[in-house]
Amino acid sequence: SQQGEEDPQALSIQEGENATMNCSYKTSINNLQWYRQNSGRGLVHLILIRSNEREKHSGRLRVTLDTSKKSSSLLITASRAADTASYFCATDANSGGSNYKLTFGKGTLLTVNP
Amino acid sequence: NAGVMQNPRHLVRRRGQEARLRCSPMKGHSHVYWYRQLPEEGLKFMVYLQKENIIDESGMPKERFSAEFPKEGPSILRIQQVVRGDSAAYFCASSPPGRVSQNIQYFGAGTRLSVL
Numbered sequence: 001s002q003q004g005e006e007d008p009q010a011l012s013i014q015e016g017e018n019a020t021m022n023c024s025y026k027t028s029i030n031n032l033q034w035y036r037q038n039s040g041r042g043l044v045h046l047i048l049i050r051s052n053e054r055e056k057h058s059g060r061l062r063v064t065l066d067t068s069k070k071s072s073s074l075l076i077t078a079s080r081a082a083d084t085a086s087y088f089c090a091t092d093a094n095s096g097g098s099n100y101k102l103t104f105g106k107g108t109l110l111t112v113n114p
Numbered sequence: 115n116a117g118v119m120q121n122p123r124h125l126v127r128r129r130g131q132e133a134r135l136r137c138s139p140m141k142g143h144s145h146v147y148w149y150r151q152l153p154e155e156g157l158k159f160m161v162y163l164q165k166e167n168i169i170d171e172s173g174m175p176k177e178r179f180s181a182e183f184p185k186e187g188p189s190i191l192r193i194q195q196v197v198r199g200d201s202a203a204y205f206c207a208s209s210p211p212g213r214v215s216q217n218i219q220y221f222g223a224g225t226r227l228s229v230l
Contacts, residue, residue: 033218042118042205042223043157088156100147100209101170102219104156 006089006105014113019076021108023089024069030092030099032065034074037086037107046074046087079112086110116141118208118222119188126228127196135191135225139208146189147219148174148181151203163189196229203227 006023013019023032031050035043049056049065049072056063062075076083086107092099119138127133139146144164149157159173163183174181178196183189193200203226207219 035221040226042120043207043221045218045220048218090157100145100162100219101159101173102147102149102157103159104149106154106156 006087006108008108009106010109010111012111012113013079015079015081017079019079019083019110019112021074021087021110023072023074023105025072025089025091025103026070027091027093028067032063032072033090033102034061034063034072035088035090035104037088039085043088076110079110081112081114084110084112118143118206118220120204120206120222120225122225123223124226124228126230128230129197130195133193133196133200133227133229135193135204135206135227136188137191137206137208137222138188139206140210140220142210143208143220144211145209146183147207147209148189148191149205149207151205151224153202157205160191193227196227198229201227201229 029051031048033048034046036046037043047058047061047063049063060077065072086109088104088107090102090104118140121136146163148160150160151157161174161181162170166185178194180192203224205221205224207221209219
């Protein structure tokens with residue numbers, strides 16, 4: 001698997017349900033970020049979690065980070081049709097001073113059905 | 115406060131032509147990054163620039179691709195003699211001055227390049 005790999009690749013749920021997406025990575029990191037991309041649009045930053053943090057909340061978003069397992073999860077509660085988008089995790093490698101270089105996975109395509 | 119502005123949003127070129135993609139970072143931001151996204155893939159880092167300096171171009175092909183961030187004006191990603199494999203979405207991101215490891219990168223809407 002590659003750095004910053006999300007699963008599942010696609011997720012379809014009903015409005016009001018919770019959506020959980022996972023991300024695994026290989027190398028040690030400073031931060032892990034989650035972004036959302038609507039079809040044909042740019043990326044919108046959702047949340048950043050630092051390597052010394054275990055959990056972070058922002059509105060309906062909850063992110064966890066387990067550095068021992070090199071994994072993160074993004075939970076969207078009470079989903080809405082407007083949450084339909086691709087979700088990417090991005091990691092910055094904690095080595096060699098090049099931690100500005102974000103590595104993205106292929107993303108999870110979330111579809112929220114009305 | 116406008117976000118990261120990229121233009122054009124869509125660019126069509128024939129094989130062998132040049133493509134010039136522009137990016138104006140957010141106001142007050144001095145770091146610019148370019149990423150490329152192939153269909154159904156994640157973004158791949160290409161180059162990191164500060165004003166008048168290329169800091170890291172390790173993700174950019176050695177031939178035909180170049181990037182600049184002049185003292186005045188937007189950052190430019192230039193692709194010479196385009197080929198069909200260059201068709202992709204090119205995203206620019208910017209971050210404020212200071213330690214880049216602490217900064218969120220803010221992305222533009224991208225330029226979708228189609229090579230015929």
